Amino acid sequence: MNPRRKQRMTVVGSIIFLVGGAVALMLYALNQNIDLFLVPSEVINGKDGVIPQTGQRLRVGGMVVPGSVKRDDDSLDVTFDLTDTGPIVSVSYQGILPDLFREGQGIIITGVLEGANKVRAEEVLAKHDEEYMPAEMAEKVKGIKHVKPSGAGY
Amino acid sequence: MWKWLHPYAKTEATYHLCEKLVPWFAWLAVLGLVVGNIWGLAFAPSDYQQGDSFRIIYIHVPSAMLSMGIYAGMAIAAFVGLVWQIKTAHMAVATMAPVGAVMTFIALFTGSIWGKPMWGTWWVWDARLTSELILLFLYLGVIALYHSFDDKQQASKAAGIIAVVGVVNLPIIHYSVEWWNTLHQGATITKFDKPSIAPEMLWPLLISLAGMACFTGYVVLRRLQSEIIRREIRRPWVIKLAEEVEGGKGAL
Numbered sequence: 001m002n003p004r005r006k007q008r009m010t011v012v013g014s015i016i017f018l019v020g021g022a023v024a025l026m027l028y029a030l031n032q033n034i035d036l037f038l039v040p041s042e043v044i045n046g047k048d049g050v051i052p053q054t055g056q057r058l059r060v061g062g063m064v065v066p067g068s069v070k071r072d073d074d075s076l077d078v079t080f081d082l083t084d085t086g087p088i089v090s091v092s093y094q095g096i097l098p099d100l101f102r103e104g105q106g107i108i109i110t111g112v113l114e115g116a117n118k119v120r121a122e123e124v125l126a127k128h129d130e131e132y133m134p135a136e137m138a139e140k141v142k143g144i145k146h147v148k149p150s151g152a153g154y
Numbered sequence: 155m156w157k158w159l160h161p162y163a164k165t166e167a168t169y170h171l172c173e174k175l176v177p178w179f180a181w182l183a184v185l186g187l188v189v190g191n192i193w194g195l196a197f198a199p200s201d202y203q204q205g206d207s208f209r210i211i212y213i214h215v216p217s218a219m220l221s222m223g224i225y226a227g228m229a230i231a232a233f234v235g236l237v238w239q240i241k242t243a244h245m246a247v248a249t250m251a252p253v254g255a256v257m258t259f260i261a262l263f264t265g266s267i268w269g270k271p272m273w274g275t276w277w278v279w280d281a282r283l284t285s286e287l288i289l290l291f292l293y294l295g296v297i298a299l300y301h302s303f304d305d306k307q308q309a310s311k312a313a314g315i316i317a318v319v320g321v322v323n324l325p326i327i328h329y330s331v332e333w334w335n336t337l338h339q340g341a342t343i344t345k346f347d348k349p350s351i352a353p354e355m356l357w358p359l360l361i362s363l364a365g366m367a368c369f370t371g372y373v374v375l376r377r378l379q380s381e382i383i384r385r386e387i388r389r390p391w392v393i394k395l396a397e398e399v400e401g402g403k404g405a406l
Contacts, residue, residue, distance in 0.1 A: 009237045012318060020322045027326070035335040036280040061335060098274030100203065108337055125274045128203055130339040132211070133352040138202030 037061035037108050039084040044117055052113050060089055060119055061108040061127065069103055082107060093121040100126035163240045165382045166391045172375040179372035186365020194358035201355075210268045212359060216366035218261035219344070221289060222324055224254035224370060228296070229321045232314035244310035245385065247317055248300050249377040253370060255293035262286060273337055281330035282338035285323060292320035306385060 001009075027034065032048060037059035043052055052058055062082035068090075069080040079092045091109055101107060106127035111119045133141070161167040194212035201208035228250040235243035265283070266276045277283065296313045303309035331340045343349040349356055386392050 005237055008239075012233060012236050012315075015315065016318060016321065019319045023322050023326075031334075034281050034333075036278065036337055037335050039335070098272070100272055100274075123275070125278065125337060126272065127337055128272060128339055129350075130342040131350040132201050132204075132208055132342065132355050134199030134354070135202040137352055 040082050040089040040117075041084050041087045043089050043113070043119075044087040054113050054115060056113050057111070058113060058119075059108055059110045060091070061106065062089065064101070064103050064105050064107055066103040082109070087117070089117045089119055091119050091121050091124075093124055095124070097124055098126040100128055163238075163242055165242055165245070165386050166389075168242050169379055169382050172379045176372060176375050176379075179368045179375060183365055183369035183372050186361050186363075186368055188365075190358050190360075190362030190365050194355075194362055198355045198358050199352070204272055207268065207271050210264050212362045214261060214264040214268060215342075215359060216363040217257045217264065218286070219363060220366055220370050221254055221258035221261050221286070222327060223367070224250050224257060224374075225289060225293070225317075225320065225324060228254060229317050232317035235310060236314045236318065241310075241385075242382075244306075244314065245381045246374075246378055247296070247310065247314055249381050250374055251293050251296040251300070251313070251317070253373050253377065255290060255297065257370065258286065258290040258293060262290065275337075278337050280336040280338055281334040282327065282336050285327040285330050289320075289323055289327060292316065292323060296320075 038047060038052065038061070040060060040062045043058070043060055045051070060082060062084045065081040065083050065088060069078065071078050075094070076096065077092065077094050078097065079090060081088045081090045083089075091111070093109070093111075101124065106129070108125045108127055109119060109121040110123040110125075111121035114120050162171060191212055195209050198209070200206045228247050231243045231246040231250065234240055235247060262283075265286075269278075270276050296317050299316055300309045300313040303312065328341075328344070330336060331338055342351050343356070343359070351359070383392055
């Protein structure tokens, strides 16, 4: 390779390296702000030593605890519990839940922390995993009965 | 080792290579898109969780993968253009950028349409969605920079640098769902494990992906040809080519 090409290669290479390094440092510094949500154990035990304060706006993501969904018969009020590895955050919400909302489902809520483990949600989003399979296979492999979106009856 | 590549530094050779490849890409694109999409949209079983809504995957995933693939290709071309100062490589960058931008837009758009019924929102600022949006801005930056200089040599250099630097974003997009908590789910097929999608749903997806890739190849090659003609309009071989085409018309 002739020296001029070599020089250009070094220049372009070092530009990529420097920009890459800068972006990596930036992402590292912003690391905890890039996470979209806290998991319930982080809400209760804190994340990197910071425990969320009452009145703070936050996003919490976790699994809906089976059997915890309670609907008010006369209004759109609904309460349910979220968990990840043990600690439970209870959520109250008024509004229409997304189609994929059901017990055992991953859910992300945006709201205000009202007590140590109580959140008043303003928005409820449903998360789904990266697995796709037909209903019969889901029943055989995972033992999940097919629940049509919006057919769950919450 | 790279000797076979050398003739294609000449625009004429590249033009004729494109001419030869174009029909192959065109037919494979039609075949892949028709078979993959009809199979996926009409015959593949519906998902146990999402029902029929998941079928948008047959457009969303191929376009999202290609948005990143085209970027990688564009960045390699930009690197070759910058270091070896090969004009054809610079032209390829200018050719690929708009195609990649459209693919990125399709990925974002179909993702949004998919997100509303399933997640409950059109958009959320999670790491995957945001980094894909940045990819769109990178493409737009390359296009804008290329068109903001009258001197195309200068333009190619400036656009090439953005294209090369933007490569940093590709691993961020790919690993965003692993490094951070996101609403977007993890990778289904681009991982070392077995794909977590049932085979009867995976096959139409792979065929759609191949079809979309061939379609991209077709569009890129055709655009590259017209870019070559536009920038080499005063070269004898282009004039000769034009005369041949004119002559052919006259004979009809």
